Structures are given as structure tokens and as C-alpha cells.
Amino acid sequence: MxxxxxxxxxxxxxxxxxxxxxxxxxxxxxxxxxxxxxxxxxxxxxxxxxxxxxxxxxxxxxxxxxxxxxxxxxxxxxxxxxxxxxxxxxxxxxxxxxxxxxxxxxxxxxxxxxxxxxxxxxxxxxxxxxxxxxxxxxxxxxxxxxxxxxxxxxxxxxxxxxxxxxxxxxxxxxxxxxxxxxxxxxxxxxxxxxGAYAAKAVMIFSKQSDQIADQIIQLFDRSVTLIDGKGGYTGRKMNILYCVVSPNEVFRLKSLIHEIDPNAFVTVNDVHEVFGEGFSINDADNGLNQRQPKKNNE
Known part of the structure; x- marks a missing residue:
């Protein structure tokens, strides 16, 4: 071998x-x-x-x-x-x-x-x-x-x-x-x-998913992944947004989501290690490189 x-x-x-x-x-x-x-x-x-x-x-x-x-x-x-x-x-x-x-x-x-x-x-x-x-x-x-x-x-x-x-x-x-x-x-x-650095993975369930996605790209210099979803109770199809951000961006992101859709359902989970194009542990401010937003999560 x-x-x-x-x-x-x-x-x-x-x-x-x-x-x-x-x-x-x-x-x-x-x-x-x-x-x-x-x-x-x-x-x-x-x-x-x-x-x-x-x-x-x-x-x-x-x-x-x-x-x-x-x-x-x-x-x-x-x-x-x-x-x-x-x-x-x-x-x-x-x-x-x-x-x-x-x-x-x-x-x-x-x-x-x-x-x-x-x-x-x-x-x-x-x-x-x-x-x-x-x-x-x-x-x-x-x-x-x-x-x-x-x-x-x-x-x-x-x-x-x-x-x-x-x-x-x-x-x-x-x-x-x-x-x-x-x-x-x-x-x-x-x-x-x-990994010592813990990023945050955010999943967003909202009727205004397209508008939230646009604002994340513009204001946070990040992209999101759109996942096809379907409500188990209503049967209504919707886009689920998935995004990885640094911990100090979570409050801003939640405020943005609430402003666009107060009824949005949001989950936030720890991510213990992040690597790949657009993410590196080199940024002095928050531990993540925030460039190339259209490739971070896609």
C-alpha cells in the first residue's frame, strides 16, 4: 500500500x-x-x-x-x-x-x-x-x-x-x-x-428570504446558500437561507432579519472550524476573511 x-x-x-x-x-x-x-x-x-x-x-x-x-x-x-x-x-x-x-x-x-x-x-x-x-x-x-x-x-x-x-x-x-x-x-x-475559533452557522426560515439574502450580501459582504424547503404543517414551499458569520456579526444579522421579517424563524449554531474559499483564520478583526462573498457558502 x-x-x-x-x-x-x-x-x-x-x-x-x-x-x-x-x-x-x-x-x-x-x-x-x-x-x-x-x-x-x-x-x-x-x-x-x-x-x-x-x-x-x-x-x-x-x-x-x-x-x-x-x-x-x-x-x-x-x-x-x-x-x-x-x-x-x-x-x-x-x-x-x-x-x-x-x-x-x-x-x-x-x-x-x-x-x-x-x-x-x-x-x-x-x-x-x-x-x-x-x-x-x-x-x-x-x-x-x-x-x-x-x-x-x-x-x-x-x-x-x-x-x-x-x-x-x-x-x-x-x-x-x-x-x-x-x-x-x-x-x-x-x-x-x-479549532479554537468558533464561527456561527445561521439558518433562516422566512417568507422574505430573497430580500434577506440580498441584504446579507450587500451589508455583510457574505453570500448565503438557498436550500429548497417545504413546511411540514402548511405544505408551503420556501427557500431556507444558510449563512456562516463571525460571532460579532450575529447580533447585527438578527437585527436585520427582524427588521425585514419579524416572524422569521432563525437558528444559530456553533461552527468550530471554518475553511475553504472565502474563509481563513487570518483576519485580525474577527478571525475570518470576509472577501469573495459570492463563493463563501456556494
């Missing part, structure tokens, strides 16, 4: 592994906080028998690679290998070569927030560019393929078991701060995977 690896993806996976490792070494390990997945097992071994996580990460993942390689597409598998081995390399670097003093045992809440922010950001970058760090992701793929178990549920159960096992070296106070770190990390992963 032909590989289609991209240098950009590999570079960002390496960056994500570096950010992840920095957070794990300087905030989890130095402040005795746990973590889920294979990383959590690495921390258990580190705190109980001083086994270097840079080594245990490879030792644990190698048999998982042999068991699960056929459940990955080839590109995914190569990116996962890069993510896993680079994670071990950066763990070694931040433990032994580039060290910092981030001991925050006097303020475990701050330590947990930093741990979640760095680990979540690192994993989010790795996931966004097609990689993983191996571990429970491989186990989840195997159980999904063989037994039909949902991957998300399998990973949740494994993470919960590993975090509970971490009580062998944690007290309940450290456990609660670990849960804070895990929660923050999960939110960071979502933000990075979905």
Missing part, C-alpha cells in the same frame, strides 16, 4: 510530543499527579520502582504495536510510531538534559491546570495531524474490531482503571487534582481538534 506521509504532519506530531512531554515531566511527575492510559502506567512504575517513563513507554507500546498494527491504515500506523517514539525521546530530554524547576506542591490546583493544559495541547496537536501516542488507543481499536465495543467507552474504562490504580502512590487529595488535570486536558484536546 502506498504511503502518503506529509512533512507538515510529522513536524506537528513532533511538536505535540514535545509539549506533551514537557507537561508530563514538569507538572505531573514533579508534583506527583497521575494520568490515564499508558502514560498513567508509566507514572505508576516511575513512582513505585523508579522506572524511567521514557523507557517504559517503549517497553509497553512495542507489544501493542505488534498486536494492533493491522487495525491501522498504513499512514496512521507510521504517524503513531513517530508520535510514540518521539514522546519517549522528549521525555528523556526533559528529564535529563533540559530541566526546569516547576515544583508546585504548595499549589496543586495550579499544577493540575498546567498539567492539563500542556498534556491536552500536546495530544490535541498530535491527534489533529493524524498521529497517536499508541497505548490504550491501540487496545480500543483491537476490541472494537473483534468485539464491536465502542472505542471511546473502552478508552474511558481503561483510563478510569489506571487512574484508580494510581492510588497505590497517590492520596485522595492528589487524586482529585489529577481529575482536574484530566478534565482540563480533555477540553484542550477538543479545542485544538475542533
Amino acid at each position: 502506498k504511503l502518503n506521509l506529509q512533512a507538515k504532519n510529522i513536524l506537528f506530531i513532533l511538536l505535540g510530543a514535545a509539549v506533551f512531554s514537557f507537561g508530563l515531566v514538569n507538572f505531573n511527575m514533579k508534583n506527583t499527579l497521575a494520568e490515564g492510559g499508558v502514560t498513567g502506567i508509566n507514572l505508576i512504575l516511575y513512582n513505585l520502582v523508579s522506572f524511567d517513563p521514557a523507557i517504559s513507554n517503549i517497553v509497553i507500546n512495542i507489544p501493542l504495536f505488534f498486536a494492533g498494527w493491522r487495525f491501522f491504515r498504513r499512514n496512521e500506523f507510521i504517524y503513531t510510531l513517530i508520535g510514540t517514539f518521539s514522546l519517549s525521546v522528549f521525555l528523556f530530554i526533559f528529564q535529563h538534559w533540559i530541566t526546569f524547576d516547576f515544583s508546585l506542591k504548595h499549589d496543586l490546583l495550579l499544577a493540575a491546570l498546567f498539567a492539563g493544559a500542556f498534556i491536552g495541547s500536546g495530544l490535541g496537536i498530535i491527534f489533529r495531524y493524524g498521529g497517536t501516542t499508541g497505548g490504550t488507543d491501540i487496545i480500543a481499536r483491537i476490541t472494537h474490531k473483534k468485539y464491536g465495543w465502542a472505542m471511546s467507552k473502552t478508552m474511558l474504562v481503561l483510563d478510569a482503571i489506571i487512574i484508580v490504580l494510581s492510588l497505590c502512590y497517590l492520596d485522595y487529595r492528589q487524586m482529585m487534582y489529577t481529575l482536574v488535570a484530566v478534565f482540563v486536558g480533555a477540553r484542550m484536546i477538543d479545542v485544538i481538534q475542533k
Whole structure:
């Protein structure tokens, strides 16, 4: 099977592994906080028998690679290998070569927030560019393929078991701060995977759809998509307008719609990522390029 690896993806996976490792070494390990997945097992071994996580990460993942390689597409598998081995390399670097003093045992809440922010950001970058760090992701793929178990549920159960096992070296106070770190990390992963900028998707149901569409094009420098619709109760056909705008344009748009048709029905939904001709995350004012209105939504 032909590989289609991209240098950009590999570079960002390496960056994500570096950010992840920095957070794990300087905030989890130095402040005795746990973590889920294979990383959590690495921390258990580190705190109980001083086994270097840079080594245990490879030792644990190698048999998982042999068991699960056929459940990955080839590109995914190569990116996962890069993510896993680079994670071990950066763990070694931040433990032994580039060290910092981030001991925050006097303020475990701050330590947990930093741990979640760095680990979540690192994993989010790795996931966004097609990689993983191996571990429970491989186990989840195997159980999904063989037994039909949902991957998300399998990973949740494994993470919960590993975090509970971490009580062998944690007290309940450290456990609660670990849960804070895990929660923050999960939110960071979502933000990075979905995009930090949230645009708004607006659907407009109105008898004056043509007039509203014209005003959006003229006043907002955007276009709209007209979708054929039919009222379920009245059976009357109408055009449904679909438009994507930045958050700071929503109030103006609703005011415009209400002015033209006070009886219009409008829904507004979050759009976590926008790309394509006419939209880019480069505009300093609102995050969206507003040029080329006739192609934005068509």
C-alpha cells in the first residue's frame, strides 16, 4: 500500500510530543499527579520502582504495536510510531538534559491546570495531524474490531482503571487534582481538534428570504446558500437561507432579519472550524476573511 506521509504532519506530531512531554515531566511527575492510559502506567512504575517513563513507554507500546498494527491504515500506523517514539525521546530530554524547576506542591490546583493544559495541547496537536501516542488507543481499536465495543467507552474504562490504580502512590487529595488535570486536558484536546475559533452557522426560515439574502450580501459582504424547503404543517414551499458569520456579526444579522421579517424563524449554531474559499483564520478583526462573498457558502 502506498504511503502518503506529509512533512507538515510529522513536524506537528513532533511538536505535540514535545509539549506533551514537557507537561508530563514538569507538572505531573514533579508534583506527583497521575494520568490515564499508558502514560498513567508509566507514572505508576516511575513512582513505585523508579522506572524511567521514557523507557517504559517503549517497553509497553512495542507489544501493542505488534498486536494492533493491522487495525491501522498504513499512514496512521507510521504517524503513531513517530508520535510514540518521539514522546519517549522528549521525555528523556526533559528529564535529563533540559530541566526546569516547576515544583508546585504548595499549589496543586495550579499544577493540575498546567498539567492539563500542556498534556491536552500536546495530544490535541498530535491527534489533529493524524498521529497517536499508541497505548490504550491501540487496545480500543483491537476490541472494537473483534468485539464491536465502542472505542471511546473502552478508552474511558481503561483510563478510569489506571487512574484508580494510581492510588497505590497517590492520596485522595492528589487524586482529585489529577481529575482536574484530566478534565482540563480533555477540553484542550477538543479545542485544538475542533479549532479554537468558533464561527456561527445561521439558518433562516422566512417568507422574505430573497430580500434577506440580498441584504446579507450587500451589508455583510457574505453570500448565503438557498436550500429548497417545504413546511411540514402548511405544505408551503420556501427557500431556507444558510449563512456562516463571525460571532460579532450575529447580533447585527438578527437585527436585520427582524427588521425585514419579524416572524422569521432563525437558528444559530456553533461552527468550530471554518475553511475553504472565502474563509481563513487570518483576519485580525474577527478571525475570518470576509472577501469573495459570492463563493463563501456556494
